[in-house]
Amino acid sequence: MLRPLLCITFALGGAAAQGAAPRTAPPAPSFRFLKEPPKGLPKMPAPVGYEPTAAMFELGRKLFHDGILSGDGTVSCATCHPASTGFAHPAVNPPGVHGNVAERHAPSLFNRGYAPLQRWDGGAPSLEAFVLQPIGDPNEMGSSVGEMLARLKRDGDYRSAFRDAFAKPVDARSVQRALATFVRGIVTGDAPYDRFLRGEVAAMTAQERHGQWIFESKGGCWKCHTPPLFTDEGFHNTGVGVVNGHPEPGRAAVTKDPKDRGKWKTPTLRSVRLTAPYMHDGSLKTLKAVVDFYARGGNRNPHLDRKMKPLDLSEKDRAALVAFLKSL
Numbered sequence: 001m002l003r004p005l006l007c008i009t010f011a012l013g014g015a016a017a018q019g020a021a022p023r024t025a026p027p028a029p030s031f032r033f034l035k036e037p038p039k040g041l042p043k044m045p046a047p048v049g050y051e052p053t054a055a056m057f058e059l060g061r062k063l064f065h066d067g068i069l070s071g072d073g074t075v076s077c078a079t080c081h082p083a084s085t086g087f088a089h090p091a092v093n094p095p096g097v098h099g100n101v102a103e104r105h106a107p108s109l110f111n112r113g114y115a116p117l118q119r120w121d122g123g124a125p126s127l128e129a130f131v132l133q134p135i136g137d138p139n140e141m142g143s144s145v146g147e148m149l150a151r152l153k154r155d156g157d158y159r160s161a162f163r164d165a166f167a168k169p170v171d172a173r174s175v176q177r178a179l180a181t182f183v184r185g186i187v188t189g190d191a192p193y194d195r196f197l198r199g200e201v202a203a204m205t206a207q208e209r210h211g212q213w214i215f216e217s218k219g220g221c222w223k224c225h226t227p228p229l230f231t232d233e234g235f236h237n238t239g240v241g242v243v244n245g246h247p248e249p250g251r252a253a254v255t256k257d258p259k260d261r262g263k264w265k266t267p268t269l270r271s272v273r274l275t276a277p278y279m280h281d282g283s284l285k286t287l288k289a290v291v292d293f294y295a296r297g298g299n300r301n302p303h304l305d306r307k308m309k310p311l312d313l314s315e316k317d318r319a320a321l322v323a324f325l326k327s328l
């Protein structure tokens with residue numbers, strides 16, 4: 001069942017396909033089996049212990065969109081990570097089985113193959129380690145790895161797809177590798193920003209360039225949202241989710257180090273225009289609200305990152321910063 005390499009490009013939010021796209025067309029995010037990263041992005045680190053193939057990617061794509069992974073058959077990965085909203089979910093807490101909801105905002109899955117750690121708190125050391133977690137989570141897919149494997153083994157199409165992709169019967173490791181290979185193919189790059197860097201001076205508007213300048217100068221955004229992926233894949237306390245000066249555990253729940261209290265993973269800003277609401281708790285509804293949050297220096301708490309300071313940003317600066325973020 002080995003199909004030729006896939007290269008599906010999604011045209012989202014009115015984005016035209018390549019070529020005749022108007023200058024303001026946002027980059028068209030794609031998911032495909034990757035041989036080369038999109039322009040402007042570095043080479044993606046290879047997974048440990050196996051070589052991803054197009055057959056694994058195809059199987060992962062089918063699994064990602066199939067309720068068979070969930071206890072009652074109603075919830076797939078795509079339920080909470082729909083392509084139309086940048087693989088993030090538009091609800092603050094996305095819906096799982098039996099009317100339950102996930103504890104946190106479902107983040108965008110763009111360019112997650114670059115991340116050494118997964119989850120907002122970094123609690124999963126690889127994509128392979130992560131992808132079985134939602135299946136066992138009672139609020140998300142409400143099943144167990146054993147039950148999920150039994151359902152897949154009863155399905156003739158899956159039995160042969162697993163044999164084609166992995167040359168062995170259905171097992172948990174193959175499910176991990178297929179799903180991780182699919183997620184690695186969810187990439188976005190070649191934004192106006194990248195084209196500008198390549199010398200296409202007209203790729204960015206004057207307002208977007210002003211926003212970029214703020215991002216790189218007095219905004220200090222680049223220190224954590226480091227180009228070209230617009231994340232350092234690190235963990236920082238910006239004060240999101242702080243109540244009366246008390247942050248949630250965040251990264252400290254994993255490391256048990258009190259200094260990590262209230263730290264969360266820096267999300268990528270690529271295709272961020274698609275993935276509202278923002279932050280691990282979905283507490284900020286718009287990019288304008290995010291910029292206003294940073295302008296006031298985040299939320300005060302004893303662990304606030306030292307890079308967080310009130311910023312002197314005019315309304316014009318703020319609008320430009322939003323325009324720049326939307327162009328990524």
Ligand code: HEC
Nearest residue numbers: 076077080094095096102104105106118119120131134140
């Ligand atoms: C009920 C909603 C829901 C379902 C179903 C779901 N997810 Fe998620 N996903 C989330 C939430 C919420 C998070 C953030 C979890 C956290 O950090 O605590 C997340 C995080 C992730 C991440 C980590 C991204 C990052 O930047 O750290 C990946 C990868 C991911 N999901 C892939 C999947 C896959 C693959 C499936 C199917 C097996 C799936 N998800 C099913 C809601 C869901």
Ligand code: HEC
Nearest residue numbers: 219221224236240264265266267278279280290294305307
């Ligand atoms: C100290 C590091 C740091 C700095 C500086 C910083 N950020 Fe962030 N940013 C983060 C972290 C960490 C999060 C996630 C916080 C959370 O979810 O609790 C985040 C979240 C965001 C988000 C939400 C993305 C999403 O998918 O939810 C946007 C947009 C954003 N930052 C833009 C900016 C801009 C614009 C600036 C400059 C004005 C900036 N950031 C400065 C660390 C930083």
